[in-house]
């Protein structure tokens with residue numbers, strides 16, 4: 001990869017992936033794009049940026065030509081809980097933007113990364129040690145867009161040779177952008193409440209296990225996969241990747257070890273609970289480890305140390 005375009009740069013992943021890739025590939029080699037424009041802070045000041053509405057294929061094509069792009073990161077999506085409020089918006093962004101990116105990648109011979117998610121699985125999927133290749137019948141529009149995305153991206157690879165690659169992200173925990181309508185976002189909100197000294201009302205019930213991942217590992221995964229030797233890839237869209245699995249009680253306990261007076265109560269959110277109950281408890285990521293060397297660094301304890309340290313600095 002030499003010249004990279006990040007679509008959806010101001011989202012949860014994009015806002016950290018952009019500076020991360022600029023550090024590796026050079027500030028002027030990573031173009032940050034979003035429909036919310038102008039961008040702010042480091043996204044705008046740290047390198048080139050442009051306005052792209054990912055549902056407009058011409059805007060994507062114009063940027064690929066203007067900046068001589070050889071790799072596109074399509075991060076445009078409406079997250080799971082929010083998409084249930086507007087299913088057609090979830091579909092139009094999740095699939096419409098991807099189809100535009102696939103056509104541009106085919107025409108201009110760029111590589112294309114589009115994240116999938118544990119949301120691509122459903123209640124019929126084996127919950128523990130979810131296999132790489134298994135049944136996928138998600139019950140959310142978000143999950144339907146992710147399965148569609150995986151299938152159409154594999155098709156563009158097989159039919160047109162487009163270099164499409166993807167990972168099934170667990171819930172990503174980060175300390176830069178505030179949560180945006182995801183089912184796993186309670187695991188971000190809880191740290192903010194704890195550091196601010198506020199009681200936290202958890203929207204999911206005890207025992208709701210889900211795969212989770214700290215943002216630094218999520219960023220490493222993207223570069224490792226996109227830089228992987230294509231001849232070693234038996235899969236492409238999309239790899240299971242996992243690092244930790246926890247429920248609300250486990251993260252609450254980890255935080256109270258560091259902030260003993262932190263209090264959490266349960267206040268169930270029906271929509272998020274229904275979604276979380278349909279997702280795996282833990283995924284098997286052997287294929288990612290064997291095919292491109294996936295190997296996460298963070299666990300619940302080390303992530304909690306870092307989240308509290310960074311948020312104490314950020315919120316003081």
Ligand code: VAH
Nearest residue numbers: 079080117170182183184
């Ligand atoms: C969501 N954070 O909750 C996203 C993610 C695995 C979950 O896709 O919708």
